[in-house]
Amino acid sequence: MCDRVNIRHTKERCFALVLRASLLICAGTLIFLLGSIFVKGIGAISLQFLFMPAMEFGKSGGVFYQILGSMLMVLVAAALVVPLAIGTSLFQYAFNTRTSIGYLLEQSLYALNAIPSITYGIFGLIFFVNFLNTGISWFVGSMILAIMMLPTTTLSTYQAMVAIPKIYHENAAALGLSKSQIIWRVTLPQSFHGIVTGSLIGLARAIGETAPIMFIATAFSGVSVPKSLVEPVSTLPTHILELAQQSTDPQALQNAWGASLILVLLVSGFSLLALFARSRLTGRGQK
Amino acid sequence: MNIPNLLLVSSNQSSDVDVQSHSIRLDGFSAYYGKNCIVSDINLKLPIKGVTCLVGPSGAGKSTILRWLNRINEETESASFSGTVKVLGRDIMSGYPDVTELRRRVGMVFQQPCVFPCSIYDNILMGLRTQKLSKAQARDIVEHGLKLASLWDEVSNRLEGRADSLSLGQQQRLCLARALVLEPDVLLLDEPTASIDPISSHAIEELVISLGRKISIVMVTHNIGQAKRISDHVVFLCDGKIVEQGTRAHMFSPRCSAKTKTYITEDFCDC
Numbered sequence A: 001m002c003d004r005v006n007i008r009h010t011k012e013r014c015f016a017l018v019l020r021a022s023l024l025i026c027a028g029t030l031i032f033l034l035g036s037i038f039v040k041g042i043g044a045i046s047l048q049f050l051f052m053p054a055m056e057f058g059k060s061g062g063v064f065y066q067i068l069g070s071m072l073m074v075l076v077a078a079a080l081v082v083p084l085a086i087g088t089s090l091f092q093y094a095f096n097t098r099t100s101i102g103y104l105l106e107q108s109l110y111a112l113n114a115i116p117s118i119t120y121g122i123f124g125l126i127f128f129v130n131f132l133n134t135g136i137s138w139f140v141g142s143m144i145l146a147i148m149m150l151p152t153t154t155l156s157t158y159q160a161m162v163a164i165p166k167i168y169h170e171n172a173a174a175l176g177l178s179k180s181q182i183i184w185r186v187t188l189p190q191s192f193h194g195i196v197t198g199s200l201i202g203l204a205r206a207i208g209e210t211a212p213i214m215f216i217a218t219a220f221s222g223v224s225v226p227k228s229l230v231e232p233v234s235t236l237p238t239h240i241l242e243l244a245q246q247s248t249d250p251q252a253l254q255n256a257w258g259a260s261l262i263l264v265l266l267v268s269g270f271s272l273l274a275l276f277a278r279s280r281l282t283g284r285g286q287k
Numbered sequence B: 001m002n003i004p005n006l007l008l009v010s011s012n013q014s015s016d017v018d019v020q021s022h023s024i025r026l027d028g029f030s031a032y033y034g035k036n037c038i039v040s041d042i043n044l045k046l047p048i049k050g051v052t053c054l055v056g057p058s059g060a061g062k063s064t065i066l067r068w069l070n071r072i073n074e075e076t077e078s079a080s081f082s083g084t085v086k087v088l089g090r091d092i093m094s095g096y097p098d099v100t101e102l103r104r105r106v107g108m109v110f111q112q113p114c115v116f117p118c119s120i121y122d123n124i125l126m127g128l129r130t131q132k133l134s135k136a137q138a139r140d141i142v143e144h145g146l147k148l149a150s151l152w153d154e155v156s157n158r159l160e161g162r163a164d165s166l167s168l169g170q171q172q173r174l175c176l177a178r179a180l181v182l183e184p185d186v187l188l189l190d191e192p193t194a195s196i197d198p199i200s201s202h203a204i205e206e207l208v209i210s211l212g213r214k215i216s217i218v219m220v221t222h223n224i225g226q227a228k229r230i231s232d233h234v235v236f237l238c239d240g241k242i243v244e245q246g247t248r249a250h251m252f253s254p255r256c257s258a259k260t261k262t263y264i265t266e267d268f269c270d271c
């Protein structure tokens, strides 16, 4: 009897130990990574770095147009993707849950989510840049990023819709609301948090991407604010890549760390916003 | 749209109601979930006015019947029915090509209260949003609905507050108010007083009695005393079949069947 209790205690302890160890490894890696970026990058950060254009291939000057380019591309991508994601998930939710087309749509969204980002880049290069002859264009980049964000945002929105208890739907229907009125008054307000979180997570992912936009939307130097849809921009990830290639130069390396820090801060900013939106907006939807 | 006049003047029921003698009529009605027959071959005629109580043990199929009367069970994938159901003289399927019309005329309060995650005010107006209402009209409707459901005194100072912060019993009365402001011709109530304190419960009983003089109310209740107080007509269901139905005077008299008597006195059914 006593033995069994002892064994159970030991087992529980081992289990707790394993959990703690895995937590430590995960958190430790993250903290180490963020810590080293912060320590090495903070030296490069100054007002001048934030608000000056890059000079001498990034060795001096700042990353102003890179920040601008990154933000422009992902925000436009988000603007493209949000209506599409809402439309797709509404279609799926309201008409399609049990049909084979619905099943196919959902599976392809998951599959799309798993495609390596370079594939999107190649697609953009072949289809837009070469076939449609757009040339290097930030807007094409935005479109490609939008396609990349689409599964994340759509699935998040769709899952928020599916998670709405059926009883809300029934109560609205019992008040004589039509299908479309129920969508406006019940489904959309109550899945709003999913739309917001999905978009922000999609943004956070898209802003850090290099591969899909490298060949189709960005130039490494000599760009400022684009004046048309078919001009290149420079972005933080591609700029970091460029600087890393000159890593023998300590000045370039320093700036690479600085740009990385800014990128990390942007990504974390979007992720934190998503977290905040989730807790705030979900809290409003439930008791 | 004026303020709801259910209790103020005679109800504005449309003329086709008046020429009918039954608010609800079931002929050979059976209800299924998947292949399971839950309610089998029921015949029921309910008068155009008055309170009908559905009583019977848990799982008897009371909610299932109620949920077909406004076709809300259509939203449940596995649910189906056979036989004919007529509401206000029209077949619920062929007579109401637009199901929202049926649901507007047949109000329903569900067994579990469910308020929308918005303000109390917006909850009451949820079913009325298609109509153009002035601010003053809307406020009057909200006030009137809440007063009918005897909730006004408790929430009058926080109409903009969130409805889901109300207690369960208050939420149930809010659901009732929400259904009442639509001025239904038939009202379906699924245990509306189950989670309500005795005082509000009494107020709701009073309301049901007075509404019953103008419209048809079908109310499920487990509270035999309540059925005795408010019903005009009682239907005793067990295991998906009607054991006995009749006027209140009949059902609560020594003349009722032995099974009914056992259920009423001992709250037990052996069918």
Ligand SMILES: Nc1ncnc2c1ncn2[C@@H]1O[C@H](COP(=O)(O)OP(=O)(O)OP(=O)(O)O)[C@@H](O)[C@H]1O
Pocket (backbone or CB within 6 Å): B033, B038, B057, B058, B059, B060, B061, B062, B063, B064, B065, B076, B078, B111
């Ligand atoms: N959505 C559903 N799917 C399958 N079976 C169901 C469903 N809803 C109800 N049932 C079954 O139908 C039967 C009757 O249920 P119903 O809710 O009508 O009973 P009730 O008389 O209202 O009981 P209670 O007094 O407990 O509310 C039960 O056996 C129940 O398990």
Ligand SMILES: [Mg+2]
Pocket (backbone or CB within 6 Å): B062, B063, B064, B111, B190, B220
């Ligand atoms: Mg029930």
